Amino acid sequence: MIRITDISHQIAGQEILHRVNLDIPQGGLTALVGPNGAGKSTLLSLVARLLKAQSGRIEINGKDLSQYSHADLAKLLAILPQVLTSTHRISVKDLVGFGRYPYSRGRLGPQDRKVVAQVLQSFELQQIQDRFLDTLSGGQRQRAYTAMAWAQDTEYLLLDEPLNNLDIAASRSLMARLKTLAKQEQRTIVIVLHDINYAAGYADHIVALKAGQIVAAGSPQEIVSEGFLRDVFETDAKVVLAGERPLVVV
Amino acid sequence: MLRRRFFWLVLALIVVSVLFLTLGAKGSWSFTLWFRGQKLASLVLIGGAISTATILFQTITHNRILTPSIMGFDALYVLILTVMIFMMGASGYAQFLKVELFLINLVLLTLASVALFTVLLKDQSSDLMRMVLTGIILGSLFRSLVQMIQRLIDPSEFSVLQSVSFARFNKVDADLLLVSAVLVGLTWAVIWKMRHRLDILALGVVLPVSLGADPNRGQLLVLVLISILVSVSTALVGPVAFLGLLVSSLTYRLIPSWHHGHILPAAILIGGITLVGGQMVLERILHLETPLAVVVECLGGLVFLFLILRKGSA
Numbered sequence: 263m264i265r266i267t268d269i270s271h272q273i274a275g276q277e278i279l280h281r282v283n284l285d286i287p288q289g290g291l292t293a294l295v296g297p298n299g300a301g302k303s304t305l306l307s308l309v310a311r312l313l314k315a316q317s318g319r320i321e322i323n324g325k326d327l328s329q330y331s332h333a334d335l336a337k338l339l340a341i342l343p344q345v346l347t348s349t350h351r352i353s354v355k356d357l358v359g360f361g362r363y364p365y366s367r368g369r370l371g372p373q374d375r376k377v378v379a380q381v382l383q384s385f386e387l388q389q390i391q392d393r394f395l396d397t398l399s400g401g402q403r404q405r406a407y408t409a410m411a412w413a414q415d416t417e418y419l420l421l422d423e424p425l426n427n428l429d430i431a432a433s434r435s436l437m438a439r440l441k442t443l444a445k446q447e448q449r450t451i452v453i454v455l456h457d458i459n460y461a462a463g464y465a466d467h468i469v470a471l472k473a474g475q476i477v478a479a480g481s482p483q484e485i486v487s488e489g490f491l492r493d494v495f496e497t498d499a500k501v502v503l504a505g506e507r508p509l510v511v512v
Numbered sequence: 513m514l515r516r517r518f519f520w521l522v523l524a525l526i527v528v529s530v531l532f533l534t535l536g537a538k539g540s541w542s543f544t545l546w547f548r549g550q551k552l553a554s555l556v557l558i559g560g561a562i563s564t565a566t567i568l569f570q571t572i573t574h575n576r577i578l579t580p581s582i583m584g585f586d587a588l589y590v591l592i593l594t595v596m597i598f599m600m601g602a603s604g605y606a607q608f609l610k611v612e613l614f615l616i617n618l619v620l621l622t623l624a625s626v627a628l629f630t631v632l633l634k635d636q637s638s639d640l641m642r643m644v645l646t647g648i649i650l651g652s653l654f655r656s657l658v659q660m661i662q663r664l665i666d667p668s669e670f671s672v673l674q675s676v677s678f679a680r681f682n683k684v685d686a687d688l689l690l691v692s693a694v695l696v697g698l699t700w701a702v703i704w705k706m707r708h709r710l711d712i713l714a715l716g717v718v719l720p721v722s723l724g725a726d727p728n729r730g731q732l733l734v735l736v737l738i739s740i741l742v743s744v745s746t747a748l749v750g751p752v753a754f755l756g757l758l759v760s761s762l763t764y765r766l767i768p769s770w771h772h773g774h775i776l777p778a779a780i781l782i783g784g785i786t787l788v789g790g791q792m793v794l795e796r797i798l799h800l801e802t803p804l805a806v807v808v809e810c811l812g813g814l815v816f817l818f819l820i821l822r823k824g825s826a
Contacts, residue, residue: 312721336724343718347574350715352770360712364724368708394768411722 269318290466336364361413401432559783566756584651754812
């Protein structure tokens, strides 16, 4: 479990997060939602140790984040940033192979090769495994990077707005794939999402942030309502039920 | 495909080396070969050192335009040397052996550049154009300081200085060659050992952290390695601004691979070919007195302009 206790964070004198307390449950897909500038990415960066915590504690599996070495943490937690460079001349297969770096230190052994082959298959990348990243479409590239993070074989995977610049087909297929894989392999995925409908449609658990504070947490059914949208996003949108999942009419 | 390209590169280096050693030789062979062999070794060493320093720098800064010399590394070396001569005077300077002086310089450059560039690279959000500008400003600051101090010192000290502040490929200091070769060899060994880590560090700011390759520690180590390489090349031939850029651009073009296990050896080969081949053509075939530095700088400068303009329009 990821336990966040009393985390506050300032950037250039401005408070981005204010005394955040949050437990991210084990297993499944947790979506972080909220308006622009709510502090979602900052929170994710703190958990991934991209930013140093200024006050408060973050524990992963009961151990303080600062007590993990870089190498150990890389076997437990992976993060994929929002902006992924498109110009890297790396083949998809090599990129996924880099995901094994925490274990192989660059020399892929038979076990690493097996994992890479498996991940290429799970993410349907075999067809394009020899192509360079700079020749791929946005959706394929995002899929390749996600596959790399998946090959890291970590209990926790943090994704910062992976649906940016993806069309609806690529977005839906990525979310569905993540949901299935998380369930199959019992991993915990924390994902920052812009579009509340993707969170409502695929997440097991939603955490909403506003102005640096947690304002709601629970299952999509519990959380997503017209009142919630008014409070958190300050917009009057209708919410209907599609099957058992809530759906925001935009 | 890579294998074939490596074969051609090795072949090219052998051919230009043989031509360099033998073309237009007069008199005693043993003398010619010994004399030219030394020159050949130093050219390959310098070409390789500058190329690897450039590739390393581009790897940790995640760009393919900036080089250590554009960012003012070798200007800093000359500045340190100038200040040392200024403070000790020519007589004090003469007390030291060349090798001692070189090693002191190397340590000082390493300290100064690590201090300077860790601060500069700290802000990793920094955009490329700002880095280019900072580098150019730093470079001219160092050069202006050198000029200012040169005006303050007396002529005998000035002549000592002058020999280190201009690029020259035809006269290489034999005293320093051996210690340089050892240093560069050791540096290359360290770099080769960390080649997989370099592949990861090149991925950007976030992904190396995610993959457990601490970028801060990696950056520090790489800066130290670059300082050693730059010290060696600057001590041997003086500052060369654009050779590194010329070689690194050629390398990325010829070797489309992300792996430093491929890129670095190719860069060393291409660096050697450029210097040995260039010197051979200028000296032996065209019989020109034009220093190789001028030609290399001119070509490298054009590459720099081209890269900047293409980046600007993209």
